[in-house]
Amino acid sequence: MAQQANLGELLSTLDSPVLSERDEVTAIFKENLNADRGPMLVNTLVDYYLETSSQQVLHILTTLQEPHDKHLLDKMNEYVGKAASRLSTLSLLGHAIRLQPPWKHKLSQAPLLPSLLKCLKVDTDVVVLTTGVLVLITMLPMVPQAGKQHLHDFFDIFGRLSSWCLKKPGHVAEIYLVHLHASVYALFHRLYGMYPCNFVSFLRSHYTMKENLETFEEVVKPMMEHVRIHPELVTGSKDLELDPRRWKKLETHDVVIECARISLDPTEASYEDGCSVSHQNSARPPPRAADVTASPHVDPQNSFGSVTSTPHSASRPMSSTPGQPPPPLSSPAPRLSAEAPQAALWSPSLVCGMATPPTSPGNVPPDCAQPYSKAFGASAGGKGTPSGTPATSPPPAPPCHSDDCVHGPCPPPTAPHARKEERTDPARPCLHRQHHLPNDRGLEELPGSKELPLSDLPGFLGGLASEEDSIEKDKEEAAIYKELSEITTADTEPLVPRGGFDSPFYQDSLLGCPRKTPSATAGAQGTSVHPESFNSSLDKLGPDTPKQAFTPIELPCGGPDESPAGSRERQTPPEPRILTPSPFRVPSQRGAGLSSGQPPPYDHLFEVALPKAAHHFVSTKTQELIKKVPGSSEGAWVPSASPLEVLDRLIQQGADAHSKELSRLSLPSKSVDWTHFGDEIRTLRNQLLLLHNQLLYERFKRQQHAVRNRRLLRRVIRAAALEEHNAAMKDQLKLQEKEIQIWKVSLQKERARYSQLQEQRDTMVAQLHSQIRQLQHDREEFYNQSQELQTKLEDCRNMVAELRLELKKANSKVCHTELLLGQVSQKLSNSESVQQQMEFLNRQLLVLGEVNELYLEQLQNKHSDTTKEVEVMKAAYRKELEKHRSYALQQSQRLDTSQRRVLELEAQLAKKDHLLVEQKKYLEDVKLQARGQLQAAESRYEAQKRITQVFELEVLDLYGRLEKDGLLRKLEVERTEAAEAAEERPDCCNNSGSGPVRGHSDAVSGHNGETRPPRPGSTRGGGGSGSVGSGSSGSSSGSSQLSTPEKPPAQRAGPFSSRWETAVGEPSASIPATVGSLPSSKSFLGMKARELFRNKSESQCDEDGVTGSGLSETLKPGVDAGVEAKTPLSPDGPRPAPPSPDSVGQLRIMDYNEAHQEHS
């Protein structure tokens, strides 16, 4: 709470008149803001500002740092929602935005923007709308990418407001509509400049509707006529232009310039891309085509000085400046000279030349007549002068002219001028329509208002203000009023003596002077000047007719067009010229008796030479001037305040003064026209407000331009530097070229020398060559000669050699012949001696032959016997030796053979061994094989045995049964033969003897098949006994069997046959006989059968052998052997094979039997 109270206190001290205190408090606030991040302080400040609209608070708020921006925006958002605080909030927002705070990009996201848009869509207050639209227009270039979301809101707003311009719903004051129109035009420009495709499509869609058609025709179409085709319309697309990338490259001022560039308004259009140049040359045709009256405006200004004067004269009658007419007349000429060649304007000398004369009052008019920018002093005639400026004239639209024409009273050429100048914005038919009424009224009122002495004006204004205060919020402005009244009184005081109608203007101009100079020095720009002039005119016009009150409205509209144009067109010239007026102004002031006169004739040169120094100089000058103004209380703060602030303040104060005056005035005339004044005052206040807004907007634009200018200037400087560099390079190039040429010349010289030397050398070489050739020739000749000589020498040598050979031959021949001769002679002598010897030898031979014969005879007689013996012996020895030798040879050969034999045998032995092993193996193998087979056979045999057993069992079984049957039958038979048996006792005894034996054997066989041996006999016996038919014959047959040699086989077969027979049950004696005879017949069948039987029952065979009579015992081993011999053979071969041994065996057996029988 304490803090809050403290805050309140601080806030109240914030606006204290003491400068230091104020600064302190401001510093404290800033500190607090830095320290505190909460929204509280900001909120309080905003509240306070809305209450008091304190400049200091505004300053603080607009320079808020990052963390507080949100609070500020929120707070503003809150207040925008409320209708009461909306206007002031919007203006605060405008202030804040125009300073381009670092947080401006946040605006697009802030809720403030939508609410602003909403308010623009809904609100019906023109002042609020205009302010809002201007804020929006200012904001748009800063947040271009926000357009994506809100584009249609913008368009809707445009559509709404444009229709407003035409339809003006209800109570809206027409005066406001002019402002509205201006802002709508600006909005149009901005939208068209930034989003052409979308905007055009919006226009197309929106204005194709019938109800909007009129609006289009009346409002939008004129606007459209003043813009070029946007290049984006051709190259871009709806989406492309909303692309944030497009905006990333552009800064705020770039966007602004971009928008300005598409304007056909020469004042609006940018100068930099040659637009203004083309405008001067080619911008004429469009207006000319559009309107014939347009051309005069352009032409007159340049060519006809008289024409330009005419507007002045035309307007002047209305503004009634009697002293002015002559100067404007003279003005065209210099101005022409200044304007025609722009380059000339640049040169300071020319400016100097023009500027030097100003001391003479005659020069004043030209200066003031030239551009508005420097026409502060001439602002008394400002009304006229602006009209004369060519820049304004091109844009006028046909309606405007027609309207002007309708205006009638004024002369056609002049009136348009005036009006065109007034509303440079051509597309305002409504304005013109509206125009008439105020005009008329203004005309009526003119005298009244004019009658007001300027000294009264402050009072009048004060009255007005107080009145308004009562209506609005006088407390807020109380402080300002006070100050203002002071200022105005201070200003007006010197003017008072002047009085009259002119005096206000002069006073205004004087008023403007001290204030303008700072502004001029600060910005040195047309805009700053323009508001000034407009201000002065406003001051002047305030009491004037409403029609003239229009001009201030127009001016801001036109101003932005004109003044920038003016300033741009002569961007550099204005500066000197701005200065130039200062000397002139001084005289004017001097003339007014204000200043003691400080005509520094070369001040402007400072400006040209040292812009900053000049600025400083001028500012000091003005300060001095201001200080000199007696009783000027502003002196305390003026230096600290920036010129812009001063301007703002001036406007406000002007408004305050105005209201004060009005109130003062109204006090006496309260009864007279209270309501009328109140109304008017309000409209005036609002107008003022609107103007202020407009002004701020234009200032913002100017700042953007300034920023851009700075950039361009940097570029220019860079370009200049590059040019310098280029020039330097060119110089260097030239130098180098010169050098090159020098080198070329020397090169040529060198070449010539070189060629000379070459020639010399060539000649030398040729000479030497010829010499060489000659010498060579000589040498060859010599060579040939020597060769010839050599051949000759050779020939001679050969000759000598031949001769020598011949000589040798001759010599040898001689020698040879001599030798031959000697030999022949020797041979001759030899042959002679040989002949002699031969004769001698022949003789000797004869003698020896005789002797030989003699000896031969002796020898033959002596050794004839011994030689023979020896020879014989030798021969014998020799033969013997040979014999021995051959024997030895034989022996050795035999040895060899035997050895060989041994080896062979050994090998054979090894082979045999091997073979033996193999054989063994094979044998083993075969054994195994045989064993396998044998096993199989054995198992078979085993099986057979089993089978036989089974059979035997079966047989025995059957026997058992049969015997049972036999017994039964026998018993019957016995019973029947009982009588007969009694008669034959022995037989009976015999039977009984055999009976027990049989019974015994039966029992045995019943028990075990193995114990059969006794059985066959017994069975046979049994059979014998059993045979019912012939008991005695059976026994006899048995004896006969024993006795007959053929019996054994029969016996052997017997058991079987008998068994068979018994099985069949046919005990006939004839059959066994036949069976027994079979084997003896030795037929194949018989043998086969026997074999079969034996095979099937070997054991029985054995038993047979055993069971037989005593003879059979001896028979058994034979049979056994036979069986054994048979068994291995039987698997091998066919059955027929065995019979032979078998038969032999049998035969043998029979033999044995016979033998036995014989033995027995």
Place this chain on the structure above:
Amino acid sequence: MTEDSQRNFRSVYYEKVGFRGVEEKKSLEILLKDDRLDIEKLCTFSQRFPLPSMYRALVWKVLLGILPPHHESHAQVMMYRKEQYSDVLHALKVVRFVNDATPQVEVYLRMYQLESGKLPRNPSFPLKPEDEVFLAIAKAMEEMVEDSVDCYWITRCFVNQLNKYRDSLPQLPKAFEQYLNLEDSRLLSHLKMCSAVSRLPYDLWFKRCFAGCLPESSLQRVWDKVVSGSCKILVFVAVEILLTFKLKVMALNNSEKITKFLENIPQDSSDAIVSKAIDLWHKHCGTPVHSA
């Protein structure tokens, strides 16, 4: 195996991929090509590998001594066998023990009885337990071997072979318990808890060699081992049966039910059982290696 070194190097992969018996068949063919067949090698082979079905009858006959090791005498021996068979059959027909309507299995039984001298006096005499065993084995064998002579002979010799094991058969239940304990002691304890250990169908398993318990296709693989002289495989088959049906056996807690279940085990997994049993056998008893 002497051929081991020359075996196809791919054999490792064959086994990995699951083609068993590609190599075995070849080596068996090599073995069978020898004149004078090496019975020991054949024994080892049939213990180590499953026999290819096309050679099974031949190998069995050789191993059981129905055929001698010499190829030359095969024909003749076989003829003997055939004759013996027909003689015995004839004899049986003569003594009217069998007629045409008698089932083949009974014919085999009578023949066996006749050959072993145990033929009862009357065909209507009640059958002894060993006759039942013979019948079961003959029945299984009938499925495996087509020719009736072969079938009779193989059955006969197989039964004889089993009779040779008579000494070791009583120890098999003990071995069974021991291996079951090694493999799954919980199961054994469960069985013991149910006092089913002593009541397991040992007769079916060890005397009949699972004839009638396992389907013939799997059974013949077990019998391969039995024929080649190992009756221990029976133990492992039994163990594996229990392991395979462990869950079911565990679920039963009555010894009678267990026995009943084990006597009629489902036949679908028998192949796997046999394979696992053989693996188990190899694991516990080691892979038989030819000693010679």
